[in-house]
Amino acid sequence: xxxxxxxxxxxxxxxxxxxxxxxxxxxxxxxxxxxxxxxxxxxxxxxxxxxxxxxxxxxxxxxxxxxxxxxxxxxxxxxxxxxxxxxxxxxxxxxxxxxxxxxxxxxxxxxxxxxxxxxxxxxxxxxxxxxxxxxxxxxxxx
Amino acid sequence: xxxxxxxxxxxxxxxxxxxxxxxxxxxxxxxxxxxxxxxxxxxxxxxxxxxxxxxxxxxxxxxxxxxxxxxxxxxxxxxxxxxxxxxxxxxxxxxxxxxxxxxxxxxxxxxxxxxxxxxxxxxxxxxxxxxxxxxxxxxxxx
Numbered sequence: 001x002x003x004x005x006x007x008x009x010x011x012x013x014x015x016x017x018x019x020x021x022x023x024x025x026x027x028x029x030x031x032x033x034x035x036x037x038x039x040x041x042x043x044x045x046x047x048x049x050x051x052x053x054x055x056x057x058x059x060x061x062x063x064x065x066x067x068x069x070x071x072x073x074x075x076x077x078x079x080x081x082x083x084x085x086x087x088x089x090x091x092x093x094x095x096x097x098x099x100x101x102x103x104x105x106x107x108x109x110x111x112x113x114x115x116x117x118x119x120x121x122x123x124x125x126x127x128x129x130x131x132x133x134x135x136x137x138x139x140x141x142x
Numbered sequence: 143x144x145x146x147x148x149x150x151x152x153x154x155x156x157x158x159x160x161x162x163x164x165x166x167x168x169x170x171x172x173x174x175x176x177x178x179x180x181x182x183x184x185x186x187x188x189x190x191x192x193x194x195x196x197x198x199x200x201x202x203x204x205x206x207x208x209x210x211x212x213x214x215x216x217x218x219x220x221x222x223x224x225x226x227x228x229x230x231x232x233x234x235x236x237x238x239x240x241x242x243x244x245x246x247x248x249x250x251x252x253x254x255x256x257x258x259x260x261x262x263x264x265x266x267x268x269x270x271x272x273x274x275x276x277x278x279x280x281x282x283x284x
Binding site for chain 1: 143144266270281283284
């Protein structure tokens with residue numbers, strides 16, 4: 001699956017807005033994830049997952065930073081996230097199904113904050129983009 | 143997901159062992175799929191899906207043929223299946239989840255007829271190959 005030029009532009013445009021609240025959106029996305037899909041908590045036995053927890057905020061930032069990197073290098077997401085890809089493959093081994101769940105929660109958080117920007121086309125572009133990111137992060141699993 | 147050199151030779155090995163039975167395996171794969179995952183029948187309202195149906199046999203032959211094409215051009219599956227990819231994107235629009243189901247059934251059929259061929263490593267390689275084929279066939283959906 002490749003992103004068209006229009007899709008890349010849509011992703012980059014929304015990111016400019018999202019970046020201003022990246023940390024909050026990251027934490028909120030994780031919160032939504034753990035709330036709607038409690039099984040995802042299995043990967044964080046060592047975290048305090050209560051609302052507003054510093055660890056949640058810290059991890060949300062990490063996730064959004066990585067997404068920001070992917071946006072910045074949208075023509076070579078694989079190159080930009082190569083190290084993260086290895087981390088997920090050899091150490092974290094998060095089941096691929098969970099990337100869909102997190103992507104969905106990120107979409108919800110972004111849509112909630114930027115309702116008028118989140119047109120169907122932008123929605124589709126972001127979904128494709130997050131799918132690409134997820135593919136990259138799981139491609140070295142085997 | 144990238145097929146390693148080992149994966150490729152494992153896959154070619156499987157298809158050479160299957161040899162002339164590929165068509166009948168294709169039909170059996172479909173039969174198992176319709177049986178185990180009845181929702182897949184939704185794409186074939188125009189078929190007679192009973193055991194031994196000529197339409198299922200013919201379709202199984204097509205499916206097997208495509209897999210053999212992919213295996214013969216394993217270094218460029220996207221190129222080899224480009225027309226099929228267009229067909230699935232623009233006309234057939236089979237939900238991507240069903241490719242996994244078909245792949246599973248094919249693996250089962252190979253396991254039944256060639257148990258000694260399907261060692262864990264070969265199983266993994268064949269599964270990766272079938273995923274790669276599924277990815278190619280859904281790559282142009284959006």
